[in-house]
Amino acid sequence: MKTTSPQRRLALASILGAVSFLGACSSGVKLDDLSTVKAGGSDSSNFASQPWNDPKSPLFQRSIYFDFDEFTIKPQYQNMLQAGAAFLKQNPQQKIMIQGNTDDRGTAEYNLALGQRRSDAVRRAFAALGVPDGQMEAVSLGKEKPKSEGNNEAAWAENRRADIIYLTK
Amino acid sequence: MNIEIKGVGQSLYPVAVSRFKDENKLPVSITDVVRQNLARSGYFKNTEVGNGIEDDQVMPNFKIWGSRGADALAVGSVTEKSPGQYEVRYRLYDIRKGESLNGLIVSASADNLRLAAHRISDDIIFKLLGEKGVFSTRLSYVIKEGKRFRLVISDADGQNIRNALNSSEPIISAAWSPDGQKIAYVSFEDRKPIVYVHELASGRRIVLSNAKGNNSAPSWAPDGKSLAISLSKDGNTQIYRVNADGSNLRRLTQGGTIDTEPQFSPDGKFIYFTSDRGGNPQIYRMSAEGERGEPARRISFKQPYATSARISPDGKYLAYIAGVGGGFKLYLMNLLTGDTTAMTDTSFDESPSFAANGRYILYATQVGGKKVLAAVSVDGYVKQILSIPGSDVRQPSWGPFMDQ
Numbered sequence: 001m002k003t004t005s006p007q008r009r010l011a012l013a014s015i016l017g018a019v020s021f022l023g024a025c026s027s028g029v030k031l032d033d034l035s036t037v038k039a040g041g042s043d044s045s046n047f048a049s050q051p052w053n054d055p056k057s058p059l060f061q062r063s064i065y066f067d068f069d070e071f072t073i074k075p076q077y078q079n080m081l082q083a084g085a086a087f088l089k090q091n092p093q094q095k096i097m098i099q100g101n102t103d104d105r106g107t108a109e110y111n112l113a114l115g116q117r118r119s120d121a122v123r124r125a126f127a128a129l130g131v132p133d134g135q136m137e138a139v140s141l142g143k144e145k146p147k148s149e150g151n152n153e154a155a156w157a158e159n160r161r162a163d164i165i166y167l168t169k
Numbered sequence: 170m171n172i173e174i175k176g177v178g179q180s181l182y183p184v185a186v187s188r189f190k191d192e193n194k195l196p197v198s199i200t201d202v203v204r205q206n207l208a209r210s211g212y213f214k215n216t217e218v219g220n221g222i223e224d225d226q227v228m229p230n231f232k233i234w235g236s237r238g239a240d241a242l243a244v245g246s247v248t249e250k251s252p253g254q255y256e257v258r259y260r261l262y263d264i265r266k267g268e269s270l271n272g273l274i275v276s277a278s279a280d281n282l283r284l285a286a287h288r289i290s291d292d293i294i295f296k297l298l299g300e301k302g303v304f305s306t307r308l309s310y311v312i313k314e315g316k317r318f319r320l321v322i323s324d325a326d327g328q329n330i331r332n333a334l335n336s337s338e339p340i341i342s343a344a345w346s347p348d349g350q351k352i353a354y355v356s357f358e359d360r361k362p363i364v365y366v367h368e369l370a371s372g373r374r375i376v377l378s379n380a381k382g383n384n385s386a387p388s389w390a391p392d393g394k395s396l397a398i399s400l401s402k403d404g405n406t407q408i409y410r411v412n413a414d415g416s417n418l419r420r421l422t423q424g425g426t427i428d429t430e431p432q433f434s435p436d437g438k439f440i441y442f443t444s445d446r447g448g449n450p451q452i453y454r455m456s457a458e459g460e461r462g463e464p465a466r467r468i469s470f471k472q473p474y475a476t477s478a479r480i481s482p483d484g485k486y487l488a489y490i491a492g493v494g495g496g497f498k499l500y501l502m503n504l505l506t507g508d509t510t511a512m513t514d515t516s517f518d519e520s521p522s523f524a525a526n527g528r529y530i531l532y533a534t535q536v537g538g539k540k541v542l543a544a545v546s547v548d549g550y551v552k553q554i555l556s557i558p559g560s561d562v563r564q565p566s567w568g569p570f571m572d573q
Binding site for chain 2: 097105140144
């Protein structure tokens with residue numbers, strides 16, 4: 001599998017205006033254009049060659065949706081998980097990150113832990129299908145990166161989700 | 170930043186702040202900042218709003234000031250000692266007793282004149298009411314503009330904003346070190362939550378924790394030498410303790426459910442935290458060394474959802490967010506009696522933090538669908554809304570007293 005590094009620009013230490021207190025002096029660190037990597041993110045040169053970017057591939061579907069206050073994976077995702085597990089076992093160098101998300105009801109840190117429960121459920125499902133732990137990392141974005149911003153059930157349902165991200169480095 | 174004040178204290182102390190002599194040459198009006206501080210505190214009302222200047226070199230006419238309704242008078246002047254360097258002199262008088270309460274001489278450069286005004290405001294509140302003021306403390310919060318996130322530091326009134334971190338990804342859970350020199354926070358700039366400790370003066374930062382999985386919810390021990398954090402490296406979210414340089418990680422909770430949002434008690438002996446071990450999230454308390462010796466004790470009982478514990482500086486009150494009737498509201502619990510009080514009439518409250526003197530709670534909320542900051546006095550009388558037109562403001566944290 002050919003992998004390339006997406007250009008992740010990390011511009012550090014651009015000082016933004018010296019801030020001065022009588023005692024302390026405070027300036028800033030500017031971090032610009034961090035992480036433009038999104039689901040399936042890779043640079044355009046090999047975008048189409050990645051199987052998860054092929055709409056006909058069983059790896060194309062990479063989101064798992066959950067019911068309210070739930071972190072059990074519904075049976076409808078079994079085929080998708082099996083296809084992903086088979087691919088990961090055939091490609092032991094391929095790593096994935098599983099990002100859990102929640103709707104925006106509730107407080108930030110508790111939702112972060114709830115989203116992690118969802119990503120961890122996906123990680124355990126893959127592990128049960130024989131994917132080594134070293135290929136997977138389950139994390140959470142909590143309610144911080146909503147796919148849908150609305151304040152209604154349709155938006156909330158869209159955000160109760162775990163995304164599988166095939167890392168290209 | 171806009172400030173809207175709702176409600177005031179019961180009986181307000183009438184104070185006259187006469188315009189500081191020669192401040193019209195300054196980029197900042199010391200007088201206006203002091204008057205605004207006093208009004209916002211919920212303790213004072215300004216009897217002077219104009220530009221009258223009282224000579225700060227001679228005793229004022231107490232009779233005349235008394236007849237204008239003032240119980241106290243602050244006078245002052247500004248002198249430019251060298252280009253861009255100022256000396257701000259201020260003196261306070263008790264009008265009723267007809268005596269001087271002395272004052273301050275503050276040296277300030279052009280960019281910290283607001284701090285000079287805050288120091289003067291703190292001196293006024295201390296001399297008249299015996300209370301340590303928080304006007305010269307600082308806030309941190311996150312401004313979301315479009316898809317950009319800025320972690321900023323401001324004065325206690327939300328003004329004088331300086332950038333600490335600018336990112337295209339969310340930043341949450343900022344926590345001030347006890348000495349006010351650093352902030353720990355969670356940044357998602359690397360596709361997952363990682364905890365950083367950021368030194369404000371230098372802009373230097375370290376990765377405090379980047380374990381596999383989530384790294385979040387930093388809380389400083391009162392001595393500033395270690396922090397409690399939440400990690401999911403072993404599957405579910407659990408609480409750990411780590412030295413401030415990232416070394417000596419040890420696990421504090423040992424459960425199979427969610428344990429997160431640790432908060433040290435002011436004496437450093439206990440950690441309050443959120444756990445859903447009983448089915449719903451509730452506040453628990455354990456030894457700061459963890460649950461090995463003795464399991465945590467449940468603290469909150471009155472609502473089906475209780476998160477985000479913050480302990481008042483005197484250790485007597487617990488501020489938290491309660492889920493009630495589909496909304497999330499700031500509550501205050503008296504830890505001695507267990508009595509709880511709803512502090513707000515809003516429905517999406519979050520991220521409470523106490524002022525260093527324990528008199529106010531700063532939190533995030535929504536007003537008219539817009540994300541704003543708010544502060545409420547612990548007695549419930551004074552509420553303030555801090556907003557930035559066109560931006561969302563979130564994740565506030567009120568900083569500690571700074572050594573002078």
